[in-house]
Amino acid sequence: MADAGSLQRLDVLFRHLTPGDADGQNGLVVAPTAARDVSLPRFDTNVMETYLDELSSVKEDVYETFRHRPNLLPATLEGLSKEEQRELARQQLKLLLKAGYSPLRFYVHDIKKYYYLGELLSVVDLSFTVKMGVQYSLWGGSILNLGTEKHKKAYFEDIDKFRLPGCFAMTELHHGSNVAALQTEAVLDIATDEWIINTPDDGALKWWIGNAAEDGRAATVFARLKVPSPDGSGSLVDHGVHAIVVPLRDGAGNVLPGVEIKDCGYKVGLNGVDNGSIRFSGVRVPRENLLDRFASVDRSGQYRSPYSASRRFAATLGELTGGRVGLICSSLGILKGSLTIAVRYGATRQQFGPANAPEIAVLDYSSQQEKLMPMLASAYAIHFTSRFLVDQFAEAKRTKEEDVIADVHALSAGLKAYVTNYTATALSVCRECCGGHGYAAVNRFGMWRSDHDIFQTFEGDNTVLLQQVAGLLLKKYKERFAVAPVTATYRYLRQWAAESLPPNPLVSHETSVRHLRDPAFLVRALRYRTGKLLFTLAQRLSKHTRRLGQFHAWNKCLSHILTLARAHIESVMFERFLDGVNNCPDADCKKSLKVMAEVFALQRIQADILFRNDDYVAAEKVKAIGRLLERLRAEMRAQAVPLVDAFNIPDHILRAPIGLSHQDPYDHYLEGAGWTATTSLTT
């Protein structure tokens, strides 16, 4: 809270370094970075919003539902116990249902609306959205995707109406990512035609199960299916992990016999979600409770599946990736909210300025622009990519085409990892950009960061998901040469890399602005990076596998693998962003979108040492990119407020006093701190 003095000292000492610059002149120079480089036309924020959100009427409607319910929109959750936060999330969900929203129906019949709600409601309260995700994407989704008609019939209405709150009981104390190693058991008792569910040891306690601590009446429990051997020996055959519906509580909320549930206690955030741990001791459920879309067991104990064990396992987990799409949308909602606050505040908060002149807005500092403008561009990139993903997801559900399904799985995994990590970092940067006032709980950054943090881990740890993306890229490489003899695979690969993606010495030295802003150059550069990383990864894996075996070779190359996956996702994001630019019907909006797309790609090219190591981009070209980026960020800064206004998060939903639209950032902030209510402040 000190340190202005030092800037003043710098003034003094710097004057000695630049003797030509007389003192009094500084205030007269009319050349702030932001103003000088402005060339973008002012666009209409309504036009931009309509272009971004085809369902903007849903936004209006659902946010209106909350307008007159201030008790459901508290200024902050700090100071509320976890029980109070859970009651709040429950009431928020009940209001939504009462207003006629039917989430599980949307999930089946209007998936775009379902995911859009995920984005919108995250800004209301992230516990609320995650509780919805547990109830509908996970508990409801497991019934719909892993069960058969009888299960849908039995549960659909009660799940949709939240009359049957349920759980997705997969994770155990000892196993999160490695689902195949889960230890909970479901043993078939042929005599009674029942499954007997058991928790064999501490490590197999179900852990972090959402809805379990208070609300859950039933759960989809992932357990190793053990059925008596057909040879009549009396031994059990372990068919691996399957999903079974297990009741947890009776209608009055009492935990059923054989079930023990403990509250997981306070978490870093999301304390409105009632996570619990569960132990099963000889719990019996009817044989029909097995969700039997991919495998079934008949009255005689005969196990049947049209799939191999590994295909079935993959299919079981694959059907659940829809939950990840929801996380991407919620994370995007938080990113938009966070940038809305940071940009609006940065445009009004003033600190320091030229000698004998007014202070300037902090957003006019190039350091602030360097932090926030690429982030704003990335939010738009994520916006267009997530919309594309949701479209593809709807398409995949409709057509059930294998190719589309595979693409959706890969993109949802990669984008979930990328976006949740990006938003997590952005929340910290935005808080810091808002200085001390960003640290007031009412301004929401801290709560969002705490709530959102676990998005990087649940529904697929980001590090694991990125490995899937890399694995699928390797598979595509292989398929490309499927017709060639196996032994020649690598030769072809090498040729492909050498011919299709050569660093061109002329292009690598080309520094004209026209070239640097050419989408063709940007697309090619990002694709080159992915191709190069993929090609060299395949080579390295092949080499190390011979010596170390597959597991350790993969482990040795993990850094390369993660880098490849991120590069691929950025390449996909940029191309979807370009679609978003090209399809824009409004000329003014299009110009702003184009500048942001350029900032998105150029920043990544500038930062990645791969381009320099390969001399794909010469040293002077990196410098030219740096200069151009500086200019483009300044152009964006001039449009930054309208660019976040286009997200159109209403003030009563955004709530952060320093980030409200078209208002002095201090007005509501003072009031919230008790000042204007009791004191006349203008003296």
Next chain:
Amino acid sequence: MADAGSLQRLDVLFRHLTPGDADGQNGLVVAPTAARDVSLPRFDTNVMETYLDELSSVKEDVYETFRHRPNLLPATLEGLSKEEQRELARQQLKLLLKAGYSPLRFYVHDIKKYYYLGELLSVVDLSFTVKMGVQYSLWGGSILNLGTEKHKKAYFEDIDKFRLPGCFAMTELHHGSNVAALQTEAVLDIATDEWIINTPDDGALKWWIGNAAEDGRAATVFARLKVPSPDGSGSLVDHGVHAIVVPLRDGAGNVLPGVEIKDCGYKVGLNGVDNGSIRFSGVRVPRENLLDRFASVDRSGQYRSPYSASRRFAATLGELTGGRVGLICSSLGILKGSLTIAVRYGATRQQFGPANAPEIAVLDYSSQQEKLMPMLASAYAIHFTSRFLVDQFAEAKRTKEEDVIADVHALSAGLKAYVTNYTATALSVCRECCGGHGYAAVNRFGMWRSDHDIFQTFEGDNTVLLQQVAGLLLKKYKERFAVAPVTATYRYLRQWAAESLPPNPLVSHETSVRHLRDPAFLVRALRYRTGKLLFTLAQRLSKHTRRLGQFHAWNKCLSHILTLARAHIESVMFERFLDGVNNCPDADCKKSLKVMAEVFALQRIQADILFRNDDYVAAEKVKAIGRLLERLRAEMRAQAVPLVDAFNIPDHILRAPIGLSHQDPYDHYLEGAGWTATTSLTT
């Protein structure tokens, strides 16, 4: 929480890519990355601890004080109201005082012990440490450093004993960093020999003032000093910002007339510190309350100062940089705690593994090593640098040598910015490395991140502090050529850069391990980077200043300026780390320290594109560095647990169940969740 299946899928598809690798062989290959490369001898953790902590007896003593006070060491702060958290911090402080600690005495007579307590107590509770910082470094420090003998005499004992809780009332609603623009006024009334303190408008409300909301009995208020013009015209002369002691509450805790205080409410963290906002309306205090070390006003209203206005302002703020040293120590304490938990848990948590073999510890994944090992190395680097800083600080206080004082100011500013930013990032990474269980509030990452977050902003915004560092470097550059004629300054600079730090084409292609681990190479490379950045910055500033004026030129170059400052700090840190290596009397400890120092430097050289752009490091050399780093991280991993054990944070202070020493990470965790207490878990 899904996604193991996909790894299994990858297994399948990858097998196709590597046809020579038969299935069953994988389990047989004895070559995990971590084990293969181990070459470091096991050191004695007690010897390492003794080397790190010359005051380790203080650690034992102060932590012992808390051993039997579990009520002062709650598992988590979640669910406690801010009032309850404040009472907790108060009780923690009172226990410390009762145990005979005398913080303000240490501050004056044993500064090393004072700062060491800051590191140690941060792991107890960060609100407690920050409250101590407010009371002793800020409130006490302002009396000692800005006041004169009469002030010390009046307040010392009461401050030390916390009988006179006080505030450091600098920041206002509208101004944090720009202290020179503060608006609170202190007008001299010659008739009554008093200052009249006023808050002229909303923007001048004192804001975020620690100790103000509940405890503060008085405050050092920073206000514009206005005294009647000596010309007798009746007009007031504004002498700029000075510090004055203003009583806030009477002995019974009632707010005094003319003072209004509001609670700043919930913050992102540090809710155990009672921050408030304050309004002054015609509050009168005796003339002697001006802290008059650097400027005084006599009975006749005559203002006197031996300094120019800018020197005085700098001196006023400069005397307060000691607070920053405390923040560095506290931040280091949190970094050590966080790494202790993440490393111990990572060494025991297992997930996935080779086919037909047990699962491996997550710390054996190279991706985990890439995240955590450089962080552990950096913690040691920060340790040695902060110890050096504290020594220098003590030296500066003792000798009052201008050179030492200037060095301490620069290093404390830069290190504060670097370390607090580093720790903030590390907390997020460590949480993520601990997966879902890292998200349990009891495992402390979330609370630490929320509490520590503001360390990046208060006592000097990091972005502002880094600019100071760069400014001081520019000054040193200038001084180097002070004898040369002014016009030739830049020519000399250019020559200096060209001659002293040339990229040597032979060295830039040298890739031997011996060379890459040579401290001389590493020191030279990091110094080269600083020199290059400094030289080019001076050139750019000179060029742009001619066109834009000084302020806008500085603004345009901000990215360059911040990069320079960080590069400089890393260079300093590495050299202090090398001192730490070289001075180590134990051969085994020394080997581990040396590897960490190498990882610290090599990682930064690998990551920084500057070395490539200048061809200081050729492309193949970067690759060789990458391979070496991989090996050194694996070596560190084998010693990682002893390396955090050497921090020796006792279990009762660390508390996180998954991070306790030599224990199964799940034992206490289960108990805390209510399992072992009520249920027999082994079936």
